[in-house]
Amino acid sequence: xxxxxxxxxxxxxxxxxxxxxxxxxxxxxxxxxxxxxxxxxxxxxxxxxxxxxxxxxxxxxxxxxxxxxxxxxxxxxxxxxxxxxxxxxxxxxxxxxxxxxxxxxxxxxxxxxxxxxxxxxxxxxxxxxxxxxxxxxxxxxxxxxxxxxxxxxxxxxxxxxxxxxxxxxxxxxxxxxxxxxxxxxxxxxxxxxxxxxxxxxxxxxxxxxxxxxxxxxxxxxxxxxxxxxxxx
Numbered sequence: 001x002x003x004x005x006x007x008x009x010x011x012x013x014x015x016x017x018x019x020x021x022x023x024x025x026x027x028x029x030x031x032x033x034x035x036x037x038x039x040x041x042x043x044x045x046x047x048x049x050x051x052x053x054x055x056x057x058x059x060x061x062x063x064x065x066x067x068x069x070x071x072x073x074x075x076x077x078x079x080x081x082x083x084x085x086x087x088x089x090x091x092x093x094x095x096x097x098x099x100x101x102x103x104x105x106x107x108x109x110x111x112x113x114x115x116x117x118x119x120x121x122x123x124x125x126x127x128x129x130x131x132x133x134x135x136x137x138x139x140x141x142x143x144x145x146x147x148x149x150x151x152x153x154x155x156x157x158x159x160x161x162x163x164x165x166x167x168x169x170x171x172x173x174x175x176x177x178x179x180x181x182x183x184x185x186x187x188x189x190x191x192x193x194x195x196x197x198x199x200x201x202x203x204x205x206x207x208x209x210x211x212x213x214x215x216x217x218x219x220x221x222x223x224x225x226x227x228x229x230x231x232x
Contacts, residue, residue, distance in 0.1 A: 007214075014204075015060075015072060017071065018071055020071045022067065024036070026065075051080050067194045069197060070199050079204045082204035086201050093153075097152070099147050100148050104140040104150050107139075108138065109137070113164075114131030115127060124179070136154050137155065138153070147174060160179070175191055189222070197216070198211070199212050
């Protein structure tokens with residue numbers, strides 16, 4: 001079993017929220033059949049809801065393997081399906097933090113571009129006609145040298161959306177192995193500097209609004225310090 005540990009942000013009898021570390025795949029798939037977040041939850045004895053997509057096994061949404069941050073897990077099927085509807089209906093407020101190449105604009109940037117499979121490289125996604133509509137809003141927090149720390153508020157939730165949109169706009173995420181470019185502002189971190197920081201949503205069972213944050217891990221914070229950023 002993997003050495004990754006589960007950092008629990010919130011938990012009750014219906015659901016939980018965890019701060020997923022970078023490098024941990026959320027569920028079994030090609031190239032990582034074992035040692036996933038789902039495996040860790042099974043080992044801990046967490047009941048995982050049976051959801052419409054059997055591959056989800058309690059996963060209300062997903063994060064890329066190399067992205068750290070907050071992730072919701074459903075223990076109860078009805079609660080899980082209700083949370084999935086909130087995501088589908090864009091009722092969940094999502095906030096990410098990232099370090100990108102270049103000096104990001106002072107004004108918020110709204111990136112609109114349909115995302116589909118790259119016809120030249122089927123392993124990548126790209127902004128293209130015929131893709132699925134996607135919208136990402138990003139705003140500057142701080143500039144240091146040739147890089148910028150930004151806050152990201154995705155309005156939709158397409159696969160690799162933030163990574164694709166920022167690269168398309170000319171601000172690739174530092175350390176991104178797929179959508180990054182030859183980086184003049186070198187990242188001191190051995191990871192992609194993208195972190196899912198916050199989720200705000202309505203608990204389907206209690207009807208209370210939860211506003212949950214997951215602090216960036218030390219791998220992210222230490223990279224910021226090394227690059228001269230004052231904001232963690």
